[in-house]
Amino acid sequence: MKKPNYVKISKYVQCVYKGNSDMGSRLRVFLTREQDRTLLNLRTADVPQKVKDRAEVIRLSAHGWYVEKIAAHFNWTAQTVREVLHRWEHFGLEGLWEKSGRGGKSRWAEADMLFLEECLELEPRTYNSVQLARKLEQERSVKLSPDWLRQVLKKRGSFGNEPGKAIRENKTR
Secondary structure: OOOOEEEEOOOOOEEEEOOOOOOOOOOOOOOOHHHHHHHHHOOOOOOOHHHHHHHHHHHHHHOOOOHHHHHHHHOOOHHHHHHHHHHHHHHHHHHHOOOOOOOOOOOOOHHHHHHHHHHHHHOOOOOOHHHHHHHHHHHHOOOOOHHHHHHHHHHHOOOOOOOOOOOHHHOOO
8 A cells, every 4th residue: 555645735734635646636538520620610710829829729638648748848837737727627618708898997998099090180280198097088088108009090090190201212311
């Protein structure tokens, strides 16, 4: 009979465990051929990368990989892998996607950005991001930081109404 191992949790308490300390409890999912094929097809589908990774985690578990090995493969924690497997068991395919309503809500509307783009096009003066943020707050009551506003406008392809860059032919001497 194998002598149980002791793990020191604190200087007062020891916990008894049996088995290999590197391998956690066995958590494995079993897939039908159809489920495996569906998860495999998600690799090439137009879905977020997180969904593709979660589908692959489930497939690897079904093919016999341990949680710790899957976690090391994806550079995740073992707990994250367990959460993905539990979500699969409880919700199935829907558990691969994020729930709606996650993340920060937008404090601006599309009309606010269109307003700023219109100001940049029509007004003869130039604005920096601090001035645009102030204008947006005064005229539309939308408070955005200048850095965030700059990022949003850059993503939209709105770079402002600055004059063209100086090139060799038109440089001043």
